[in-house]
Amino acid sequence: MDALELARWQFAITTVYHFLFVPITIGLSAIVAGYHTAWVRTHNPAMYKMTRFLGKLFIINFALGLATGIVQEFQFGMNWSDYSRMVGDIFGAPLAFEALLTFFLESVFIGVWVFGWGRIPEKLHAATMWLVHIGTVLSAFFILSANSWMQNPVGYHINPDNGRAELTDFVAVLTNKVQLVAFPHVITAAYMTAGGLVMAISLWHLRRLSTQAPALETIETEAGAPSHGKGRGGAHAAITDGTNYRETYRKAARVGAIVTLVASLGVIVTGDLQGKVMTQVQPMKMAAAEGVYQTEAPAPFSVFATGNLEGTEATHWIQVPGLLSYLGKGNFSAEIEGINDIKAEYKTKYADSALTNDTTTEFTPYVPVAYWTFRIMIGLGMLGTAMSLLTLWITRKKGDLKVLRPKWWHWAIIATPFFPLLGNSFGWIFTEMGRQPWAVQGVLLTRFGVSPRTSATEVLISMIVYTLLYGALAVVEVKLFLKYLRRGAEDIGEPPTYSHIDDEDRPLVYTY
Amino acid sequence: MDLAVLWFILIAVLWIGYFCLEGFDFGVGMLLPVLGKSRLDGAAGVADTERRKRVMLTAIGPHWDGNEVWLLTAGGATFAAFREWYATLFDGFYLALLLILVALIVRVLGFEYRGKGETAAWRSGWDKMIVFGSFIPALLWGVAFGNIVRGTPLRIRENELGQGVEFAGSFFSLLNPFALVGGLTTLFLFLTHGAIFLALKTDGDIRHDARALATKLGAVAALFAVVFLVWTNLLRGNTGSWILSGVAAVTLLAALAANHVGREGWAFVGTFITILAAVAALFTALFPDVMPSTADPNATLTIAKDHGFYAANSALTLKIMTGAALVFTPIVVAYQGWTYWMFRKRLTTKHIPGVSSAPERVEA
Numbered sequence: 001m002d003a004l005e006l007a008r009w010q011f012a013i014t015t016v017y018h019f020l021f022v023p024i025t026i027g028l029s030a031i032v033a034g035y036h037t038a039w040v041r042t043h044n045p046a047m048y049k050m051t052r053f054l055g056k057l058f059i060i061n062f063a064l065g066l067a068t069g070i071v072q073e074f075q076f077g078m079n080w081s082d083y084s085r086m087v088g089d090i091f092g093a094p095l096a097f098e099a100l101l102t103f104f105l106e107s108v109f110i111g112v113w114v115f116g117w118g119r120i121p122e123k124l125h126a127a128t129m130w131l132v133h134i135g136t137v138l139s140a141f142f143i144l145s146a147n148s149w150m151q152n153p154v155g156y157h158i159n160p161d162n163g164r165a166e167l168t169d170f171v172a173v174l175t176n177k178v179q180l181v182a183f184p185h186v187i188t189a190a191y192m193t194a195g196g197l198v199m200a201i202s203l204w205h206l207r208r209l210s211t212q213a214p215a216l217e218t219i220e221t222e223a224g225a226p227s228h229g230k231g232r233g234g235a236h237a238a239i240t241d242g243t244n245y246r247e248t249y250r251k252a253a254r255v256g257a258i259v260t261l262v263a264s265l266g267v268i269v270t271g272d273l274q275g276k277v278m279t280q281v282q283p284m285k286m287a288a289a290e291g292v293y294q295t296e297a298p299a300p301f302s303v304f305a306t307g308n309l310e311g312t313e314a315t316h317w318i319q320v321p322g323l324l325s326y327l328g329k330g331n332f333s334a335e336i337e338g339i340n341d342i343k344a345e346y347k348t349k350y351a352d353s354a355l356t357n358d359t360t361t362e363f364t365p366y367v368p369v370a371y372w373t374f375r376i377m378i379g380l381g382m383l384g385t386a387m388s389l390l391t392l393w394i395t396r397k398k399g400d401l402k403v404l405r406p407k408w409w410h411w412a413i414i415a416t417p418f419f420p421l422l423g424n425s426f427g428w429i430f431t432e433m434g435r436q437p438w439a440v441q442g443v444l445l446t447r448f449g450v451s452p453r454t455s456a457t458e459v460l461i462s463m464i465v466y467t468l469l470y471g472a473l474a475v476v477e478v479k480l481f482l483k484y485l486r487r488g489a490e491d492i493g494e495p496p497t498y499s500h501i502d503d504e505d506r507p508l509v510y511t512y
Numbered sequence: 513m514d515l516a517v518l519w520f521i522l523i524a525v526l527w528i529g530y531f532c533l534e535g536f537d538f539g540v541g542m543l544l545p546v547l548g549k550s551r552l553d554g555a556a557g558v559a560d561t562e563r564r565k566r567v568m569l570t571a572i573g574p575h576w577d578g579n580e581v582w583l584l585t586a587g588g589a590t591f592a593a594f595r596e597w598y599a600t601l602f603d604g605f606y607l608a609l610l611l612i613l614v615a616l617i618v619r620v621l622g623f624e625y626r627g628k629g630e631t632a633a634w635r636s637g638w639d640k641m642i643v644f645g646s647f648i649p650a651l652l653w654g655v656a657f658g659n660i661v662r663g664t665p666l667r668i669r670e671n672e673l674g675q676g677v678e679f680a681g682s683f684f685s686l687l688n689p690f691a692l693v694g695g696l697t698t699l700f701l702f703l704t705h706g707a708i709f710l711a712l713k714t715d716g717d718i719r720h721d722a723r724a725l726a727t728k729l730g731a732v733a734a735l736f737a738v739v740f741l742v743w744t745n746l747l748r749g750n751t752g753s754w755i756l757s758g759v760a761a762v763t764l765l766a767a768l769a770a771n772h773v774g775r776e777g778w779a780f781v782g783t784f785i786t787i788l789a790a791v792a793a794l795f796t797a798l799f800p801d802v803m804p805s806t807a808d809p810n811a812t813l814t815i816a817k818d819h820g821f822y823a824a825n826s827a828l829t830l831k832i833m834t835g836a837a838l839v840f841t842p843i844v845v846a847y848q849g850w851t852y853w854m855f856r857k858r859l860t861t862k863h864i865p866g867v868s869s870a871p872e873r874v875e876a
Binding site: 060112451 | 566569570573574575576577578580581584585587588589591592593595596598599600601602603604606607609610613614616617618620621623624625626627628629669671672673674675676678679680825826828829832833836837840841844847848851854855862863864865
């Protein structure tokens, strides 16, 4: 493989990996902030425990998102320096905005939140997590405006003196029509992901409580004694210090399910709008997503296909008539352009420029990847939505959730967080692979963006380093995450009290 | 003022912010095995060592993450204001930068994951990551800045994109004596800065040990700093960079004196200004170039219009970025400063929950 192929693989590996943590960070910060606010308002110890419990899981996840995010910012210069030279005038600005306006907000206030228990006034403390959440959302806004510009470049011109793209309208970049649908799509998907996670975590604890021997459930621990450390799953958990954990987890499961359900409606609506914008600005991506080679009107939506999808042997087994026309243009009989026609059109359109064409350019993304990632994304999203409905149904009544006892629930619960989580990944792979061979649609082909000086060996070294490191860190993170997940909210001690009078020797609630 | 000049200054400010702030948390990270080690023997010593390490980590706990963002902002701002500089620098210093990134990744996780396991092996593994993750950037940032100031072999090349500047050296050409002295300068300055921060933020044995160590480390730092800054000024100095270098030298000596008499607050202000003045001296010496070329004067990346390769972005981008920077930088400084005030209390091993407190030697 040459430096270009390796750089592309490296970008894919580091970005997909980084984006496993980002949606959880965005969504979970809101849920943690919600619980924290509920505790400040009610002083119900159960709310405090859920805040700290979900907060621990949040921090474990946040750390890895933060660590892998550093790579993302430097990668454009390291592996894609000609891309940076060509479009840095436009692309750099949202990145700088992101750092200045949002990274500081997130990083400074997460420190205050983590170390602030009992040391800063309660309301202010709860507000810091909201600030973290606002930071994550704004961060997504800026990075998505940079990415949307790559999908649909606006507000720029090519400077005739140096041949570089330069900004002419920053507002246009921030309000790009791709951005206006991509941003809410990604944010709602992030809420869906965090909702799915909270739902699954809570169901897991509910199932654990329901499958324990009834005798164990009623053992009361001594007042005030911490209830952790009694083996995996904490068998003593049913009643301690007055908190009814079954009811706490039942409510949490419903919170997670409602967040997932509402968010998934947002995902569906924004996804539909996105399909229409995509058909308009990136018709090739839509055609590739469907494996449509010949222009059709009305165009059917293919649910499942076999064959090589290269236009000759593909067999579309299940098709919904007219649906693709509707998804693309909002009309069941509209014409959807096929790959062959768009290819011919692009060949004429971009023939003049060295940066956008040469005889080998085909302007077609790898169709099977586009076709399948698009379907997997949608399918996983639908499974997530279905699970939220199921959860709302089974948790509707208080009391013993015996319904969770069958073994298949165990696997359903474990699978739940992965539906939206992997749905995000496939969505991004589709978005980025579907844009190929362009780095910036119509402006710069990906292969001209790679660092001209960097050798394949250098990229290979860094790719091996990142892959091994990320792999090892994934093992550590999952291990820690599961450990704290199993301990649950029962593990958390008494709520701290904030006082203006400083007791010099009072131990801190949280330290490293 | 020419906006490119303003952005040169703003980027200098961001790097100064980064080194002045993360400098001390790098120092604390590197000193973990040294100052974290208890003076006591036997089992009491083992428990005390763990408590001391936790005090050290907690002292920087609320702050290191916010400190690190100064680097990300410096990187983003370079991209937004000088894309040619960003591209040439990060592509050119590829393997060195990779090493720094790996160090920063494992360091983040060291802080967050160290206390989340129960075994001594788990903790000592992450301790090593924290030390490695603090040591590598503390050394390599100095090496990198040494190379930027000294100049590197840059050449002009043509491809489909038109003319551009690219680095023509290798990883090993970055390891020249001047740059290595630069690396040792930042390494020892950060060690001193970190020791003084600990002396300021803790009480009892750690405070005492940190203060004693800061004096020794500071002497070595002063030696390297003087050699590096004089060498820098001889290479490409001007009046401004000589004056700033002088300020750095004087404040470092003043900081060590303040530390010696137990005025840790003033000592910290001293090392803070030392780092500020030293980095400012490097940028002043560099101006108006951003990356001088030793191979071809036409390939020198610069913000001057009369020589070299013009590195700044378009006027509109600079204008928008200027507005954002002027509004938001003071806000960031204000709330970040507030967190330092919020967590201003000195820490001792008594503040670490879950362990009984060991005898403390608290000073008046």
